[in-house]
Amino acid sequence: MRLAVLGVGLIGGSIGLAARRRLGAEVIGFDPGPTTLARAIEAGAIDIAAASVGEACEGAEVVFCAAPVAGLADLTAAVLESCGPDTVVSDVGSTKRDIVAALGADERFIGGHPLAGAETSGVENAREDLFEGARWYLTPKSERSSGLLYDRLQRTIAGLGARVQAIDPEAHDRLMATVSHLPHVVANVLVGQAAEELTRDSERMPEVGPSFRDTTRVAGANPAIWGDIFASNREAVAEAVDAVAMRLRDAAELIRAGERDAVAEWHAGAAADRRRLLEAELSGGPLRELRVVVANRPGTIAELALALGEAGVNIEDMALYPTPDMTSGAVSLWVSGDDQAARAMALVRELGHTVSAVADGGE
Amino acid sequence: MRLAVLGVGLIGGSIGLAARRRLGAEVIGFDPGPTTLARAIEAGAIDIAAASVGEACEGAEVVFCAAPVAGLADLTAAVLESCGPDTVVSDVGSTKRDIVAALGADERFIGGHPLAGAETSGVENAREDLFEGARWYLTPKSERSSGLLYDRLQRTIAGLGARVQAIDPEAHDRLMATVSHLPHVVANVLVGQAAEELTRDSERMPEVGPSFRDTTRVAGANPAIWGDIFASNREAVAEAVDAVAMRLRDAAELIRAGERDAVAEWHAGAAADRRRLLEAELSGGPLRELRVVVANRPGTIAELALALGEAGVNIEDMALYPTPDMTSGAVSLWVSGDDQAARAMALVRELGHTVSAVADGGE
Numbered sequence: 001m002r003l004a005v006l007g008v009g010l011i012g013g014s015i016g017l018a019a020r021r022r023l024g025a026e027v028i029g030f031d032p033g034p035t036t037l038a039r040a041i042e043a044g045a046i047d048i049a050a051a052s053v054g055e056a057c058e059g060a061e062v063v064f065c066a067a068p069v070a071g072l073a074d075l076t077a078a079v080l081e082s083c084g085p086d087t088v089v090s091d092v093g094s095t096k097r098d099i100v101a102a103l104g105a106d107e108r109f110i111g112g113h114p115l116a117g118a119e120t121s122g123v124e125n126a127r128e129d130l131f132e133g134a135r136w137y138l139t140p141k142s143e144r145s146s147g148l149l150y151d152r153l154q155r156t157i158a159g160l161g162a163r164v165q166a167i168d169p170e171a172h173d174r175l176m177a178t179v180s181h182l183p184h185v186v187a188n189v190l191v192g193q194a195a196e197e198l199t200r201d202s203e204r205m206p207e208v209g210p211s212f213r214d215t216t217r218v219a220g221a222n223p224a225i226w227g228d229i230f231a232s233n234r235e236a237v238a239e240a241v242d243a244v245a246m247r248l249r250d251a252a253e254l255i256r257a258g259e260r261d262a263v264a265e266w267h268a269g270a271a272a273d274r275r276r277l278l279e280a281e282l283s284g285g286p287l288r289e290l291r292v293v294v295a296n297r298p299g300t301i302a303e304l305a306l307a308l309g310e311a312g313v314n315i316e317d318m319a320l321y322p323t324p325d326m327t328s329g330a331v332s333l334w335v336s337g338d339d340q341a342a343r344a345m346a347l348v349r350e351l352g353h354t355v356s357a358v359a360d361g362g363e
Numbered sequence: 364m365r366l367a368v369l370g371v372g373l374i375g376g377s378i379g380l381a382a383r384r385r386l387g388a389e390v391i392g393f394d395p396g397p398t399t400l401a402r403a404i405e406a407g408a409i410d411i412a413a414a415s416v417g418e419a420c421e422g423a424e425v426v427f428c429a430a431p432v433a434g435l436a437d438l439t440a441a442v443l444e445s446c447g448p449d450t451v452v453s454d455v456g457s458t459k460r461d462i463v464a465a466l467g468a469d470e471r472f473i474g475g476h477p478l479a480g481a482e483t484s485g486v487e488n489a490r491e492d493l494f495e496g497a498r499w500y501l502t503p504k505s506e507r508s509s510g511l512l513y514d515r516l517q518r519t520i521a522g523l524g525a526r527v528q529a530i531d532p533e534a535h536d537r538l539m540a541t542v543s544h545l546p547h548v549v550a551n552v553l554v555g556q557a558a559e560e561l562t563r564d565s566e567r568m569p570e571v572g573p574s575f576r577d578t579t580r581v582a583g584a585n586p587a588i589w590g591d592i593f594a595s596n597r598e599a600v601a602e603a604v605d606a607v608a609m610r611l612r613d614a615a616e617l618i619r620a621g622e623r624d625a626v627a628e629w630h631a632g633a634a635a636d637r638r639r640l641l642e643a644e645l646s647g648g649p650l651r652e653l654r655v656v657v658a659n660r661p662g663t664i665a666e667l668a669l670a671l672g673e674a675g676v677n678i679e680d681m682a683l684y685p686t687p688d689m690t691s692g693a694v695s696l697w698v699s700g701d702d703q704a705a706r707a708m709a710l711v712r713e714l715g716h717t718v719s720a721v722a723d724g725g726e
Contacts, residue, residue: 124717125656125717125719127656174560175560175561178556178557178560178561179557179561179575180574180575182553182556182575183553183574183575183577183578183579184574185611185614185615185618186549186553186578186611187574187578187633187637188614188629188630188632188633189607189610189611189614189633190545190546190549190607191633191636191637191640192610192632192633192636193541193545193603193606193607193610194541194542194636194640195636195639195640197537197538197541197603198538198541198542198640211543211546211547211550211580211581211584212542212543212545212546212640213641214546214577214578214580214581215546215549215550215577215578215580215581216546216637216640217574217577217578218574218577218578219633219634219636219637220630220631220632220633220634220635220636220637221634223627223630223631223634226630227623227626227627227630230618230626230630231621231623231626234618234619234621235619237615237618238615238616238618238619239615240556240560241611241612241614241615241618242611242612242615243556244552244553244556244611245608245609245611245612245615246608247552247555247556248548248549248552248604248605248607248608248611249604249605249608251548251551251552251604252548252600252601252602252604252605252608253601255548255593255597255600255601255604256597256598256601258594258597260590260594263590263593263594264586264590266551267551267583267586267589267590267593268583268586269555269583270550270551270552270554270555270582270583271582271583271584271586272583273554273555273557273558273582273583274550274554274579274582274583276558277554277557277558277561277575277579278576293488293490305668354487354488
C-alpha cells in the first residue's frame with residue numbers, strides 16, 4: 001500500500017512510522033519545512049520525501065493531511081485536486097464541522113481526529129505506538145462518502161492500532177467543546193478572576209490551594225494551537241461556555257439561598273457524574289483513589305511508585321497536594337479496580353505511610 | 364504554658380502535638396467523641412483528657428476551637444463563657460465572617476484559619492509538623508481584640524511552625540471563595556454539563572481529556588465538609604461564582620466573534636496570570652514544567668522519580684497524561700527554578716526518555 005502524509009510533525013510522523021512498521025506500507029511524506037522532512041526520513045517516519053503536495057499524492061491510496069488546524073482546509077483542498085478518484089483523503093484536525101462543510105461534498109474526503117499526542121509535538125517525538133488503543137473519530141457524510149474508500153481508511157487506521165468511531169461532525173465538535181475546549185476557557189477565566197481578586201486587598205499574592213491548581217493547570221496553554229482551536233470551533237465552544245455560565249448562575253443562586261439539603265444533593269450529583277465520566281474511559285474496573293500522607297522530600301514519591309510498580313500495580317493517575325512550603329503533603333493515587341486498590345493500600349502501609357481510600361474525589 | 368484544644372481531629376491533634384513538643388506546653392483536650400479522646404492521648408496529642416468544655420478551659424492561656432465548621436460558633440461561644448478574662452480563644456474554621464460577626468465583640472476572641480491539612484482527617488493523621496511553613500490567617504477586630512492576647516496567640520502559632528498573617532474577615536472569606544471554594548463549584552458544574560452533553564448523542568460515554576480530568580478533579584469532593592463550607596461562606600462564594608459566570612459570558616462573546624488577535628491576547632493574559640499565581644507560592648524560584656514521554660508500564664514513573672530524588676531534585680507537582688488505553692503517555696513534572704529544571708532534564712534524558720521544557724502550562 002502506498003500512503004501519503006502531508007505534514008510530518010508528531011501526528012503525521014507517527015502515522016508514517018506505524019504505517020511502515022505495522023502495515024508494511026510505503027510512506028511518502030511532504031512538509032513545507034525541508035529540515036522537518038529530513039528529520040522524518042532520519043526517524044524512519046517516511047520512505048520518500050516528496051518535493052510537492054502533488055508529488056506526494058501521486059499513486060497514493062490513502063492520504064493523511066496533518067497540518068496545523070489553521071492551514072488544514074487549504075492543504076486538504078489542494079490534496080483533493082492532486083489525487084485521482086480512487087484515493088481516500090483524511091485529516092487529523094481537532095475540529096470537524098468547518099472542514100467537512102468545506103470539503104465533505106467530495107466523496108473522497110472523510111474527516112478524522114485521533115485523540116492522541118496533544119501532549120508533545122514534532123517528528124522527533126513521533127512513535128509507532130502513538131495511536132495504540134486510542135480513539136480515532138471519523139466523520140463520513142453518509143450521503144456522500146464512498147463506502148469503499150471509507151472501508152479502506154477505516155482498516156488503515158485500525159491497522160495503526162487505533163479504535164475507529166464514526167461520528168457526526170457537529171456532534172464531534174460539541175463533544176470536543178465540552179470535554180476539551182471548555183476546560184481551557186474555564187481555566188483562563190478562573191486565573192483572571194483570581195489575579196484580580198487576590199491583588200485587590202494586598203500587594204502580596206497568597207497561596208493558592210490544590211483545587212485551584214488542578215482547575216487552572218491548562219490556563220493559557222499553547223497559545224498557537226489554542227488560538228486555532230477556539231477559532232475553528234468557536235460556535236460549539238461559545239455555546240458550551242454560555243451553558244456553563246448559566247449553570248454557574250443557578251449554582252450561585254442555590255448556594256446563596258443556603259438550603260443545606262439542596263446544596264448537598266447538588267454536590268452529591270456532581271460526585272456521581274464525575275465517577276460516571278471517569279469510569280467510562282477505563283477498562284480495568286472502576287477507578288479507586290487512595291490518599292497517602294507523605295514527606296515531600298526527594299525520593300518519597302519514587303519509593304511509593306516503585307513499590308507499586310514492582311508489585312504490578314499500575315498508577316493510572318496521580319496528583320500531589322503539597323503543603324505551601326512543600327515539605328510534606330498528600331498524594332492521591334488512582335488505580336483500576338478494587339483488587340489493585342487493596343494491594344496498593346497494603347503495600348503503602350508496609351512502607352510506613354498513612355493511606356486511606358477516598359470515596360469520591362476529595363481535596 | 365497551658366493550652367486547650369477543643370475538638371481533637373487532624374487539626375486539633377496536630378496543634379496538640381506541636382504545642383507539646385515544640386513549645387513544651389501542657390495540652391488539655393476535649394472532644395465529644397470519647398474514643399477520639401482516647402486516641403488523642405495514645406497519639407501523644409494531648410496530656411490530659413477533659414470531661415467537659417469547662418474543664419478543658421480551666422486555667423488555659425490559649426484555647427483553640429477545632430470542631431467542624433457547622434458547630435464551631437456554638438462551641439466557641441461556650442468556650443468564651445467558660446474562660447476567664449486572661450484567656451485568648453481562637454478557632455480554625457475555614458470561613459471567618461460569620462463567626463467574627465457573632466463573637467468578635469468579645470476582646471478575647473480572635474478568629475483563625477490555618478491553610479493545612481484539608482487532605483486528610485482524624486487524629487490518627489495528626490502530625491507535629493502539619494503547620495510547618497503553612498500560612499495561618501488571623502482575623503483580629505482592630506477596635507476590639509486585646510493586643511496582649513493577640514500577641515500571645517500569634518507567638519503560639521508561630522511556635523507551631525506556621526506563618527501568621529492578619530487579615531480582615533471579609534477579605535479572608537472572599538479570598539477563600541476565589542482560590543478554594545470557587546474551583547469546587549466550577550468542577551461540579553462542569554461534570555454536570557459534560558454528563559448531560561455526552562449522553563445526548565450516544566449511549567456510550569467517550570473518553571475525556573486530561574484537561575477535563577484536571578479541571579474536575581474535586582467535583583463532588585467530601586460532601587459533608589463542603590456542604591458546611593458553602594453554607595458558611597455562601598455570600599462570598601455566590602458572588603465569586605456570579606463574577607465567573609459574567610467572565611464566561613464575555614469569553615463566549617470573544618470566542619464567538621472569532622477575532623484571532625483578541626482571543627490570542629486573552630489567552631496569553633491567562634498564561635501570565637497563572638504563572639504569577641503559582642510563582643507567588645513557591646520559594647525556590649519560578650516553577651518549570653518538563654514534559655516527559657514515557658511508557659505507562661508499572662515502574663516507569665518510579666524510575667523517573669527515583670533518579671530525580673537521588674540527585675536531590677524535588678518534584679513540586681506532577682501530572683500524568685495517559686493515552687486512553689493507559690499503555691503510554693506523558694508526564695509533566697514541575698520543579699523549582701532553572702537549575703533544578705536543567706538537572707532534571709539531563710537526568711531524564713540519561714534514562715532514555717524524550718523530555719522537553721514547556722513554556723506555559725500546556726496540554
